[in-house]
Amino acid sequence: xxxxxxxxxxxxRERLCHLVGELGEPYQVIGEAANGEEALACCREQDVELxxxxxxxxxxxxxxVAAELARWETPPAVIFTTAYEEHALDAFEKNAVDYLLKxxxxxxxxVALQRAATLTRAQVQAIEALRHxxxxxxxxxYRGGLLRIPLDDIIYFKAEQKYVTxxxxxxxxxxxxxxxxxxxxxxxxxxxxxxxxxIACDRLIGLVKMADSHALASLDGTDEQLEISRRxxxxxxxxxxxxxx
Numbered sequence: 390x391x392x393x394x395x396x397x398x399x400x401x402r403e404r405l406c407h408l409v410g411e412l413g414e415p416y417q418v419i420g421e422a423a424n425g426e427e428a429l430a431c432c433r434e435q436d437v438e439l440x441x442x443x444x445x446x447x448x449x450x451x452x453x454v455a456a457e458l459a460r461w462e463t464p465p466a467v468i469f470t471t472a473y474e475e476h477a478l479d480a481f482e483k484n485a486v487d488y489l490l491k492x493x494x495x496x497x498x499x500v501a502l503q504r505a506a507t508l509t510r511a512q513v514q515a516i517e518a519l520r521h522x523x524x525x526x527x528x529x530x531y532r533g534g535l536l537r538i539p540l541d542d543i544i545y546f547k548a549e550q551k552y553v554t555x556x557x558x559x560x561x562x563x564x565x566x567x568x569x570x571x572x573x574x575x576x577x578x579x580x581x582x583x584x585x586x587x588i589a590c591d592r593l594i595g596l597v598k599m600a601d602s603h604a605l606a607s608l609d610g611t612d613e614q615l616e617i618s619r620r621x622x623x624x625x626x627x628x629x630x631x632x633x634x
Contacts, residue, residue: 390506391419391436395428395451396443396470401491405441405470408495409502416502425449429457437465439505441489444471466505525575529555529562536562540578544592544610546571548585558610580628582606583618590628 392409396402406418419435422428424446431437440458444451451469458464472491487501525540542557546568553564553571564571572579572587579587588606597605597614604622605614617625 390416390502391438392416392441393420393422393428393431393435393437393439393465394418394441395422395425395446395454396441397423397446398443399423401443401470405493405498408493408498409441411495412499412502415506425451425454428454432458432465439466439468439502441468441470444469468501468505525578527555527564527566527571529564531562538562540575540589541591543589544608545589545615546579546587547615556611556613580621580625582615582621582625586615588615590632593625593629595629596625 394402394405394409396405402421402423406421409416409418419437420431422431426449428440428442429449432440440454442451442454451471455467455469458467468487468489470489470491470493487504489497489501526537527540527543528535528537530536538555538557538559542559544556544558546564547554547556548568553566553568555562555564566574568585568587572581578590580590580593581587588608592609594607594609596617597607599605603619604617604625606617606625607614
């Protein structure tokens with residue numbers, strides 16, 4: 390693991406480099422930085438896998454460095470080193486692997502580095518998953534088997550008696566989950582328009598006003614229009630306004 394040691398005090402950097410050297414393989418110090426700007430420059434120029442990063446430094450402090458690294462596509466891991474325990478909460482909010490209080494002991498550093506190695510492997514797996522995402526979908530019973538329907542293909546869910554019907558671009562199917570369970574699971578992608586119906590947000594085109602002050606939802610992918618209850622109409626209108634429809 391390629392490590393960058395960042396601290397504005399030379400003795401502190403020397404001690405950390407010495408401790409890492411004592412631990413030996415697979416850990417290797419590939420550079421040192423005396424401030425936040427130097428640390429970021431080193432990370433841009435070298436293949437840094439982990440920073441041992443002091444929090445309190447002149448200029449750009451360690452928390453600011455970590456916050457900037459967190460925006461990178463593949464950021465290195467971060468272990469904070471500091472004499473001030475009150476920074477712990479901020480440190481972990483910046484996705485630090487660990488938090489070491491000075492004076493740092495070799496055994497405690499070894500534990501933190503082992504933890505960092507584990508998280509680095511997990512981060513790699515997460516990145517690979519993002520590169521090859523699996524589309525969210527639901528499984529429904531269909532002709533004695535299971536049919537997988539991507540959420541992007543769903544137009545609406547509608548509860549009728551004991552069943553929930555899913556209307557999708559390929560037709561209709563029955564879902565075993567309740568409407569409430571579907572809303573809890575996929576609520577960010579669907580809007581409730583009445584007690585027994587959820588529509589896909591991305592499928593909502595607009596509203597058709599009725600003479601009795603009711604409204605119908607026009608949906609992409611079907612000529613069918615679903616009635617919106619008075620109770621849910623304000624929220625549907627707010628969604629349309631926020632999303633420029």
